[in-house]
Amino acid sequence: xxxxxxxxxxxxxxxxxxxxxxxxxxxxxxxxxxxxxxxxxxxxxxxxxxxxxxxxxxxxxxxxxxxxxxxxxxxxxxxxxxxxxxxxxxxxxxxxxxxxxxxxxxxxxxxxxxxxxxxxxxxxxxxxxxxxxxxxxxxxxxxxxxxxxxxxxxxxxxxxxxxxxxxxxxxxxxxxxxxxxxxxxxxxxxxxxxxxxxxxxxxxxxxxxxxxxxxxxxxxxxxxxxxxxxxxxxxxxxxxxxxxxxxxxxxxxxxxxxxxxxxxxxxxxxxxxxxxxxxxxxxxxxxxxxxxxxxxxxxxxxxxxxxxxxxxxxxxxxxxxxxxxxxxxxxxxxxxxxxxxxxxxxxxxxxxxxxxxxxxxxxxxxxxxxxxxxxxxxxxxxxxxxxxxxxxxxxxxxxxxxxxxxxxxxxxxxxxxxxxxxxxxxxxxxxxxxxxxxxxxxxxxxxxxxxxxxxxxxxxxxxxxxxxxxxxxxxxxxxxxxxxxxxxxxxxxxxxxxxxxxxxxxxxxxxxxxxxxx
Amino acid sequence: xxxxxxxxxxxxxxxxxxxxxxxxxxxxxxxxxxxxxxxxxxxxxxxxxxxxxxxxxxxxxxxxxxxxxxxxxxxxxxxxxxxxxxxxxxxxxxxxxxxxxxxxxxxxxxxxxxxxxxxxxxxxxxxxxxxxxxxxxxxxxxxxxxxxxxxxxxxxxxxxxxxx
Numbered sequence: 001x002x003x004x005x006x007x008x009x010x011x012x013x014x015x016x017x018x019x020x021x022x023x024x025x026x027x028x029x030x031x032x033x034x035x036x037x038x039x040x041x042x043x044x045x046x047x048x049x050x051x052x053x054x055x056x057x058x059x060x061x062x063x064x065x066x067x068x069x070x071x072x073x074x075x076x077x078x079x080x081x082x083x084x085x086x087x088x089x090x091x092x093x094x095x096x097x098x099x100x101x102x103x104x105x106x107x108x109x110x111x112x113x114x115x116x117x118x119x120x121x122x123x124x125x126x127x128x129x130x131x132x133x134x135x136x137x138x139x140x141x142x143x144x145x146x147x148x149x150x151x152x153x154x155x156x157x158x159x160x161x162x163x164x165x166x167x168x169x170x171x172x173x174x175x176x177x178x179x180x181x182x183x184x185x186x187x188x189x190x191x192x193x194x195x196x197x198x199x200x201x202x203x204x205x206x207x208x209x210x211x212x213x214x215x216x217x218x219x220x221x222x223x224x225x226x227x228x229x230x231x232x233x234x235x236x237x238x239x240x241x242x243x244x245x246x247x248x249x250x251x252x253x254x255x256x257x258x259x260x261x262x263x264x265x266x267x268x269x270x271x272x273x274x275x276x277x278x279x280x281x282x283x284x285x286x287x288x289x290x291x292x293x294x295x296x297x298x299x300x301x302x303x304x305x306x307x308x309x310x311x312x313x314x315x316x317x318x319x320x321x322x323x324x325x326x327x328x329x330x331x332x333x334x335x336x337x338x339x340x341x342x343x344x345x346x347x348x349x350x351x352x353x354x355x356x357x358x359x360x361x362x363x364x365x366x367x368x369x370x371x372x373x374x375x376x377x378x379x380x381x382x383x384x385x386x387x388x389x390x391x392x393x394x395x396x397x398x399x400x401x402x403x404x405x406x407x408x409x410x411x412x413x414x415x416x417x418x419x420x421x422x423x424x425x426x427x428x429x430x431x432x433x434x435x436x437x438x439x440x441x442x443x444x445x446x447x448x449x450x451x452x453x454x455x456x457x458x459x460x461x462x463x464x465x466x467x468x469x470x471x472x473x474x475x476x477x478x479x480x481x482x483x484x485x486x487x488x489x490x491x492x493x494x495x496x497x498x499x500x501x502x503x504x505x506x507x508x509x510x511x512x513x514x515x516x517x518x
Numbered sequence: 519x520x521x522x523x524x525x526x527x528x529x530x531x532x533x534x535x536x537x538x539x540x541x542x543x544x545x546x547x548x549x550x551x552x553x554x555x556x557x558x559x560x561x562x563x564x565x566x567x568x569x570x571x572x573x574x575x576x577x578x579x580x581x582x583x584x585x586x587x588x589x590x591x592x593x594x595x596x597x598x599x600x601x602x603x604x605x606x607x608x609x610x611x612x613x614x615x616x617x618x619x620x621x622x623x624x625x626x627x628x629x630x631x632x633x634x635x636x637x638x639x640x641x642x643x644x645x646x647x648x649x650x651x652x653x654x655x656x657x658x659x660x661x662x663x664x665x666x667x668x669x670x671x672x673x674x675x676x677x678x679x680x681x682x
Contacts, residue, residue, distance in 0.1 A: 013648050016663030048650040188606030191647040226590050227646050229659055262544075265553060268589030270644060284548030285580075286587035302545065344650060346611035351650025374612070383607055387644075419608045419649065433610070437644065 003036035004082040005057040009112065010041035011198050012230040013191070019052040021070040026054070029074050035082050043199020045112035046353030047099060049374075055094055058084035064091040099369060104331065105355045106319045106339050107312060108192075111199035117237055119245050122202045128247070130318030134210045135255045137321075142214035143169055146317060148325035150337030155182055155273075155310030156385065156414040157490070158336075158403045161317075164307060167297035168215040171305035177217040178306040179208050180282065180296075181314055183224040183231070184266050184273040187386025189345040189417030192353060193311035196341075197224070197231040200315075201238035202247075205261060207314030209252055210321060211307050212259045220259060221301070223278050225266040235263055270441040274489050275308040277443060288443045289489045310415070312341055333359035336402045336413075344370045346383075346419035363397030366420055377422035381506070383430075385414020387437050388494035390501035391421075391430060410501065412494075427506035431499045432460040438495040449492025452483045456499070469512050473503070526560045526595070533558065534566050538573045548574060548584055552591055561592035597632040597639035599677035601670075602656040605642045608649035617653050618642070620667045624674060638677045 008023040009015075023039055030037045045053060045064075053066035054076075063084035065076060072089060079087050091097055105111075114121040122128070134142050147162025168177060181204060185193040197204060208220045222239075224232050239261055242248045250258045269287040271277045276290035279301050300306025316338065320328045328338045336358035342365055344351045349371035366372070366382055373379055381391045390411035392399065399409055406413045421430075435456030444450045456479055463472045480496035487493040502509070527533065537554040541547045551570055555562055562585045571578045585591045603621060605614050621640055622628055632639035648654040651663035657673050 012661050013651050013663060016648050016654065016661040017651055051651070185647060186645055188645045189608045189649045190645075191649050194647040227643060227656070230661075231647075264549070266588075267549060267553065267591060268643075269587065281549060282546060284546035284550075284584065286584050288587075346608040346649065346652070348650065387607060417608075417649070419611055421611045425611065430607070430610075433607070437606075441644070 001036060003038045005040055006037045006082070007040050007042045007055040007057075007062070008052060009044045010116070010230075011044035011051075011195060012228070013048050013195070014044050014051040014053070015230070017051050017067070018070060022052045022054065022068050022073060025070045025073045026077075029077055030082075033077055035077060037082060040115050042114065043111040043116050044195060044352075045094065045100060046108065046195065047097070047350070048352035049350050050091070054081075056081055056084050060084065060093065062094045064094040064097065065089045066091060099350060102369075103355050104339050104357055106328075107203075107315050107341055108196065108200075108353060108355045109319075110203065111196060111353075114200070116199050116201055116234060117241060119202065119241055119247075122200075126322070127202055127318075128206060128253070129322035130320070131206045131209055131247070131253065133321050134213050135253060135257070139169060139214050139216060142210065142321065145321055145325045146214070149320045149328040150332070150335070151313065151316055151320060151328065152336070152403065153310060154312035154316070154340070154415060155275075156187075156412070158413070161309060161313055164297055164309070165211065165214050167295070168217070168305045168307050171298055173216065174304050176219055176304055177215055178301045178304055179211045179215070179217045179220040180278065180301060180306055180308045181208055181220065181222045181311055182273065182275060182278055182308055183222055183228075183311050184278055185228070185311070185415070186225060186270040186273045187388075187415055187417055189383065189419035190343050190386060190415045191345070192341040192343050192416065194228050194231050195353060196311055196315055197228070198234045201235050202242065203315050203318060204235070204311055205238060205242050205247065207317045208261060209247065209259050210317050211309065211314055213252075213257060215305070215307055217307065218258045218260065220261040221282055222261065222263045223266060223272070223282060224263060225272075226268055232263065232265055239263060269443075271443040271491060274491060276489070278308070279306070286443075288445050289491075291488055312415075331357040333357075333400060333402050334404055336404070340401060340413070340416045342401065342416045342418060344418055344420070347373045347375055347422050348420040349374050358402055359400050361397065362392060362399050362401065362418070363394075365401070365418060366397065370418075370420060373420060373422040375422045375424070377424060379420060380423040380425050381421045381427065383419040383421070383498065384417070385412040386417055387434065388412075388490060388497055389414050389417075390497050391427065391505065392501070393505040410497070410504070412497065427502045427509040428460070428464050428511075431502035432457060432464070434495055434498040435460060438491060442491060446486070446488040446492060448483045448486035449488070449495070452479055452487075452492060453495060455479060456483075456495070460499075463510055466511075466513075469510065473512075477503070527558060529559060529563045529565060531565070531569060534569050535573065538570060542573060548576065548581065549588075552585055552588075556591055560596045561594055564593070595636075597636045599637060599658055600639045600641060601673060601677070602641045602643040602646075603629070604644070604646050604648075604652065604654045604656075606645040606649075608645070609652035609654055612652045614653045617665060617667065617670060621670060621674075624671065633678070638674065
């Protein structure tokens with residue numbers, strides 16, 4: 001009898017709630033019972049509230065059980081887990097779970113499905129189709145496809161990827177050009193880069209290799225934050241395997257085109273998620289941002305023309321090249337094309353990865369997918385786009401996820417992270433934290449950010465303490481304006497966004513005296 | 519950050535040079551070298567700064583500047599065990615500040631401090647990428663989700679009772 005394949009995720013989130021213990025106990029108890037199982041440590045399906053989610057391969061497809069605790073395993077095995085038998089934790093065929101079935105998974109198509117470090121699995125599930133296609137194309141045609149797809153930078157800024165690539169392609173040929181993948185995913189509420197690196201690392205490599213072909217780069221760097229030890233380990237192994245497979249190296253897939261890829265680890269500085277600070281860090285310096293221009297596309301890493309893209313941007317490219325720019329461009333709304341990998345986080349009942357086309361409303365994500373708060377209390381606000389994003393009140397939850405619609409509402413889509421708060425939140429404290437975080441993480445290069453953030457904490461403290469609130473609110477608004485206009489990068493320039501969103505939508509939390517409402 | 523042994527190798531100039539040697543041909547090797555030193559010794563000993571500077575043809579000020587810019591590089595031997603509590607927004611939404619308060623009360627130390635015997639250090643971190651299953655902590659490199667006061671107590675007990 002062939003062993004039954006059982007999947008227990010290796011994803012860091014799944015491990016954080018006991019997936020390793022489940023895998024160990026499952027192997028031991030199955031052996032004791034003479035049940036032959038092969039345990040595959042897959043990525044996570046992204047239904048994180050169901051982790052550890054165990055899946056069993058059956059003739060009727062994969063059957064999911066979850067959340068499974070180590071203590072449930074004996075009972076599960078005895079009631080026929082290996083055959084996909086009924087049990088109180090049985091969720092049915094994984095693909096038919098509505099939360100998953102309603103998604104459009106392009107970038108996350110393989111995550112949770114395959115063994116992340118199996119090159120055979122990767123190819124069997126559509127891996128390398130994009131890279132092979134790209135190798136048959138001229139460089140400008142690859143760039144054109146990315147431009148036509150409407151793909152915009154997923155790291156937060158939303159800059160058109162094709163425009164950036166064509167700049168690097170057109171840059172005068174020097175000795176070398178670089179592709180840098182920004183995996184310094186430091187924004188709270190975002191974890192898609194991490195899950196992709198852990199769940200489908202070859203996709204990141206494939207995306208970078210295509211970018212290199214498109215712009216004529218021969219060397220790449222993947223910059224991963226040190227807070228992600230699992231992603232670092234998985235990517236390191238995946239890069240080694242990719243070299244052995246001939247997917248990287250002097251002749252990518254036998255094409256004669258070279259692409260060498262190195263992984264570099266950050267060292268605990270949020271600012272290194274800013275592209276120029278990341279380049280400084282890659283060069284072995286302090287993560288201090290650079291004034292632009294010059295743009296990295298002209299003078300980036302070591303002064304050479306450099307493509308810098310986020311993990312999700314590069315990971316979207318293989319699908320675009322394999323399936324065609326038109327197929328990607330058909331999804332979405334306005335100038336926000338394709339899918340976005342939204343991340344439901346914070347006080348949310350059903351948190352995880354929701355990859356759907358742009359245009360879905362914030363309310364659909366928080367309430368329909370997310371199921372409201374984990375605490376069961378009413379939702380008060382959602383912070384969208386990380387620590388530099390606005391707090392959106394429930395009255396605006398009909399906002400479509402679209403770069404322009406969010407910008408028009410003084411908010412931002414950012415990297416697609418959505419942090420849900422219930423009605424016990426003190427929004428004045430959240431405004432204060434935005435400034436505190438900026439003070440902690442500022443690189444110190446420009447005064448509006450370095451000093452402004454410290455002053456911001458002080459002035460908010462005075463407003464909270466009831467000291468001359470009217471004058472201090474005016475001072476805070478003045479400070480916000482200065483930081484927006486005078487900061488060199490998004491750290492200082494966007495910190496006022498969450499602060500102002502609190503002043504606009506949640507001013508009551510400052511408990512101002514009657515008649516003093518900003 | 520892996521659990522650091524009490525018997526981490528003592529500082530040795532030869533060992534520092536060997537760690538530099540295998541990395542000096544990389545592009546912009548300083549961060550890689552500092553990571554290697556931190557992994558080997560648990561911290562960046564100030565005696566390593568001039569050695570690194572000379573080997574990489576940098577000024578001591580440059581090396582010192584980089585070593586002190588990044589949070590990961592310690593200037594003194596680390597506690598035997600380090601608990602890093604996430605204080606970012608997603609964990610705040612699930613009571614991270616309450617956990618920080620609990621840890622302070624329980625251990626009598628603040629964030630960025632360690633117990634008198636250097637057994638246990640308490641640190642803050644902004645985001646571990648476990649934002650759907652918070653509050654989260656990184657305990658000697660191991661990610662822990664859905665952390666409660668009781669869970670935190672168990673972690674502290676294990677770290678302080680560990681009689682190695």
